[in-house]
Amino acid sequence: MLGVGIIVPILPVYAQHLGASATMVGLIFSSFSASRALVVPYVGTLSDRLGRKRFLELGLLGYAILSVALVWTVTPLGLVVNRAFQGVFAALILPVAMAMVADVSAIGQEGKAFGSFNTWLLMGFGVGPLVGGAVYDLWGVTANFLIMALTSLISLGMVRWLVAEAPAAQRASEAVGWGRQWALIKDRPMLGVFLCRASQTLGMGIFVAFLPVLAEGQGVSQTQVGLLLFVNVLAMTLLQGPAGRLADRWARLPLAGWGQVVSGLGKLLLPLAGGFWGLLALVTLEGIGAGVSLPALTAHATVRGRDLGAGMGLTMGFFTLALSLGVLLGPILGGWLADLGGMAWAFYLAGAATLAGAGALAWLAGEGQPRA
Secondary structure (H helix, E strand, C coil): CCCHHHHCCCCHHHHHHCCCCCHHHHHHHHHHHHHHHHHHHHHHHHHHCCCCCCCHHHHHHHHHHHHHHHHHHCHHHHHHHHHHHHHHCCCCCCHHHHHHHHCCCCCCCCCHHHHHHHHHHHHHHHHHHHHHHHHHHHCCCHHHHHHHHHHHHHHHHHHHHCCCCCCCCCCCCCCCCCHHHHHCCCHHHHHHHHHHHHHHHHHHHHHHHHHHHHHHHHHCCCCHHHHHEEEEEEEEHHHHHHHHHHHCCHHHHHHHHHHHHHHCCCCCHHHHHCCHHHHHHHHHHHHHHHHHHHHHHHHHHHHHHHHHHHHHHHHHHHHHHHHHHHHHHHHHHHHHHHHHHHHHCCCHHHHHHHHHHHHHHHHHHHHHCCCC
């Protein structure tokens, strides 16, 4: 995630320097999520049957190769294609890693387990933009892409030699693919989780894709953009442990829902920030809301998947599918609105969608609330 975060602050600006419109910038980000959404329903259930580790290794190797290929990608369309292939390999990493965590999490301590996991995931992603913005200002975009490749190879080595296969991996049915994912959506509480996660990440997709552009328009440097993204993720990171423990003791739905409300308000107000310090306050607020919401929502999905008898690969594939669809739609819709009415409208959509997700969770998921 450190390597992924290193290219986040520079990719939209780099794309615009290559001649990309706001809609094309959205497509560059969305192509990643579109390909991941197509692949992840198969990966999750296959990892239930075949084991987790081989998928992680293949995903990290592919990421390293495609990071080097970015050095020779000099058109907006080339960035779309490269990001689409990155999405395929990303589908082999995050949902499988989350399934490994779910495999070994104790009953009643799912929040604590995912709070710990998310802490390290977000820490890497949070430091990445800070490093990436400074590297871009000092040495140019090629250095960002090569560092991303190096971090992927280091991760591959750690998985290869330090990570053991999950000792008690859940096994799902023989069926794989989209049918198994849609079967989970028929469950009303899981549908609430799905819609909440999808709307949450729709807003996140707009936030990540267009914050550098919005900030540049308010006179903020790329190093400061990296700092904004770092502070946002730092707020989320610091809250993962405490919020995860709270999710094991308190009702998870209110934690997830109210956290999402705070996150939505932070996004909604970003166009009114007026400069670096206003942006800093609002990205911090957004990070606090998202940090409280994420462990509770993930723990709720894990428990509900167990209650339904679904394998953890299938359950986390379902959770990641919601993420992929949200991040797929967010940059496209945000870019379209930005081209029509200005960049502010992209962030109005991000905030409204996040708030709507909190409403969907409260309306649909209440009957599936497990006892803490």
